[in-house]
Amino acid sequence: MGVVLDPEKSRGSGKFHPRGDYPVRMFHVSKSYSPGTWALQDVSLEVGRGQFLFVTGQSGAGKTTLLELLFAAERPNEGQILVLGRNIARLRGGAIPALRRRVGVVFQDFKLLPNRTVEENVRFTLDVLGTPRREARSRVFNTLRQVGLQHRRYDQPKALSGGEQQRVAIARALVGDPEILLADEPTGNLDPELSVEIIELMIAAARRGTTVIVATHDISLVQRYGMRNIRLEGGRLLEESQEGTPS
Amino acid sequence: MTAWVSVLTISVALFLVGAFYLVVINMDGLLEEFGQDLTVTAYLEDHLTVQEMAGLAETVQSIEGVASVSVVGKEEALERFKEMTGGASLLVGIQGNPLPASFEMTLRPESRSAAGISILETATQGLPGIDEVRHGQEWIDGYARVASLVRVSGYVVGLVLSLATLLIVANTIQLGLYARRDELEILQLVGASRTFVRTPFLLEGTLQGMLGGLLASGLLWISFMIFTPSLEYGLAFLLGQAEPRFFGLAQISRLVMGGAVLGLVGSVAALMDRRS
Numbered sequence: 240m241g242v243v244l245d246p247e248k249s250r251g252s253g254k255f256h257p258r259g260d261y262p263v264r265m266f267h268v269s270k271s272y273s274p275g276t277w278a279l280q281d282v283s284l285e286v287g288r289g290q291f292l293f294v295t296g297q298s299g300a301g302k303t304t305l306l307e308l309l310f311a312a313e314r315p316n317e318g319q320i321l322v323l324g325r326n327i328a329r330l331r332g333g334a335i336p337a338l339r340r341r342v343g344v345v346f347q348d349f350k351l352l353p354n355r356t357v358e359e360n361v362r363f364t365l366d367v368l369g370t371p372r373r374e375a376r377s378r379v380f381n382t383l384r385q386v387g388l389q390h391r392r393y394d395q396p397k398a399l400s401g402g403e404q405q406r407v408a409i410a411r412a413l414v415g416d417p418e419i420l421l422a423d424e425p426t427g428n429l430d431p432e433l434s435v436e437i438i439e440l441m442i443a444a445a446r447r448g449t450t451v452i453v454a455t456h457d458i459s460l461v462q463r464y465g466m467r468n469i470r471l472e473g474g475r476l477l478e479e480s481q482e483g484t485p486s
Numbered sequence: 487m488t489a490w491v492s493v494l495t496i497s498v499a500l501f502l503v504g505a506f507y508l509v510v511i512n513m514d515g516l517l518e519e520f521g522q523d524l525t526v527t528a529y530l531e532d533h534l535t536v537q538e539m540a541g542l543a544e545t546v547q548s549i550e551g552v553a554s555v556s557v558v559g560k561e562e563a564l565e566r567f568k569e570m571t572g573g574a575s576l577l578v579g580i581q582g583n584p585l586p587a588s589f590e591m592t593l594r595p596e597s598r599s600a601a602g603i604s605i606l607e608t609a610t611q612g613l614p615g616i617d618e619v620r621h622g623q624e625w626i627d628g629y630a631r632v633a634s635l636v637r638v639s640g641y642v643v644g645l646v647l648s649l650a651t652l653l654i655v656a657n658t659i660q661l662g663l664y665a666r667r668d669e670l671e672i673l674q675l676v677g678a679s680r681t682f683v684r685t686p687f688l689l690e691g692t693l694q695g696m697l698g699g700l701l702a703s704g705l706l707w708i709s710f711m712i713f714t715p716s717l718e719y720g721l722a723f724l725l726g727q728a729e730p731r732f733f734g735l736a737q738i739s740r741l742v743m744g745g746a747v748l749g750l751v752g753s754v755a756a757l758m759d760r761r762s
Contacts (some may be wrong), residue, residue, distance in 0.1 A: 333679075342677075350668070
């Protein structure tokens with residue numbers, strides 16, 4: 240039996256997530272890819288609006304599975320998951336894109352298109368949202384400015400450093416103004432200085448009201464910020480630290 | 487590159503189907519041309535009065551498949567004979583007018599076939615006052631059968647080629663999907679709907695098909711211009727005096743639309759396969 244977190248404890252200051260406003264709620268969730276082995280087992284969790292949460296654990300602890308469940312790349316075998324009020328377990332195929340338009344995702348391997356410019360990579364999200372071209376241009380520029388890359392907007396990703404590429408990926412996830420930002424080992428390939436830069440960009444997003452969940456195995460990074468964090472081991476949620484909502 | 491493979495595949499298939507179609511419309515054209523001139527003549531018995539002849543003409547006019555009936559009197563028949571033979575020398579020594587009066591019947595388009603003629607013959611032959619029925623176009627039925635055979639062969643070849651083309655188009659579009667798998671993955675991650683992801687591929691397939699149809703039309707036209715003069719003898723045998731003709735705008739549109747359908751169905755098959 241995993242640790243069922245106390246909602247009161249998880250709620251934080253209430254400044255960014257008034258009572259009952261939880262974009263992410265998981266109730267006794269289990270996920271198995273093959274019989275007898277559990278990638279996640281009996282995990283319950285609530286994350287409030289504007290809250291920043293680190294998910295830590297070794298490789299294979301279930302961090303990626305947890306994130307994949309939250310953007311409906313996977314379905315739980317047991318339990319219920321509510322993301323922005325939608326039940327992932329019952330979500331029909333056609334409703335998944337609509338949910339994903341409200342959730343930004345950042346990957347360790349960036350997933351940028353090498354033959355497109357930085358601007359085009361970021362604009363991808365807005366194309367899907369149907370944002371008019373003129374508005375899209377200005378939003379892409381503003382988001383690239385937030386991540387400090389407006390001067391590289393016509394470059395292709397291969398001309399950028401790893402840290403810059405990850406900032407482009409974050410810009411792509413943020414440009415659509417998502418309610419939730421999920422990041423899977425976003426600093427995995429980066430040196431410590433760049434890692435700090437990336438995490439601070441996400442903290443800034445949380446300050447603007449986005450719920451941010453970052454999976455990482457980098458404990459030093461978690462300790463540095465003192466944010467709320469949970470630890471997974473063998474698919475079970477073992478412990479939760481005192482939360483820290485960005486202020 | 488893969489896009490051009492689709493375009494070329496579709497154009498080759500449509501070129502072959504189009505070639506059959508071209509032969510068929512030319513053979514049909516000849517049938518139509520002869521059909522317009524086709525008349526069936528019913529020779530009348532000599533004893534009929536003008537009133538009886540008029541009554542009989544009305545009866546014949548009401549027979550199914552008859553478009554018009556014109557009466558050729560004995561005198562007119564004689565005049566025609568004289569005109570055809572260039573004088574009356576053949577009639578020297580013959581008393582009176584030996585030529586019978588007749589009805590010349592034209593046929594409705596749907597009855598311009600051996601079957602139609604045969605029905606008309608049977609219906610008129612037994613009528614009192616009619617001596618004999620002739621049409622002299624027995625070759626038409628055989629020719630129509632050949633045209634029909636060419637048409638059916640065209641359908642069969644078209645069907646087989648279309649299926650083969652569909653497979654190739656679906657595979658080349660699958661290659662295109664594979665080449666763009668990263669883009670598709672990211673599109674899905676940022677919440678693109680199925681329609682948003684699929685529409686460009688469907689449009690691309692349709693456009694490739696249309697281009698294939700246009701290319702096939704162009705190749706057919708070039709082949710038509712090059713080979714028609716050198717095949718003059720064979721064509722004269724097939725088409726008689728009729729001029730070989732190329733597709734009109736409607737037939738080219740059909741080829742292009744055929745290409746579009748092939749491209750679209752190929753894309754749908756590729757996307758369905760990917761989904762499975």
